[in-house]
Amino acid sequence: xxxxxxxxxxxxxxxxxxxxxxxxxxxxxxxxxxxxxxxxxxxxxxxxxxxxxxxxxxxxxxxxxxxxxxxxxxxxxxxxxxxxxxx
Numbered sequence: 001x002x003x004x005x006x007x008x009x010x011x012x013x014x015x016x017x018x019x020x021x022x023x024x025x026x027x028x029x030x031x032x033x034x035x036x037x038x039x040x041x042x043x044x045x046x047x048x049x050x051x052x053x054x055x056x057x058x059x060x061x062x063x064x065x066x067x068x069x070x071x072x073x074x075x076x077x078x079x080x081x082x083x084x085x086x087x
Contacts, residue, residue, distance in 0.1 A: 031070040038073055047080045055079045 026032045041047060047055075055076035059067070067075060081087035 026070075027068075031068075034070045034074050034077070038077060041077065041080075046084070046086070051080055052076055 026035070038052070042049070042052070052073075056064075056072050058079070059072060059075055063075065064072065078087065
């Protein structure tokens with residue numbers, strides 16, 4: 001049975017179905033690379049989950065809604081690296 005969640009902690013966008021086990025985790029190779037980059041940076045202490053979540057939540061609404069899941073991750077990683085003077 002699929003569960004539903006609010007999108008990005010915001011309500012009013014309708015349910016977001018989750019839980020399909022037959023779905024591929026990545027739609028394109030670049031998404032897997034963004035995931036791996038995030039894992040490597042977190043593993044090496046560059047940022048933590050709270051910092052990533054905060055950076056995603058600070059994406060301007062028009063950009064957030066226009067971006068895919070991993071585009072949001074990439075925007076957040078870019079923001080964090082820039083703010084920490086690493087990019």
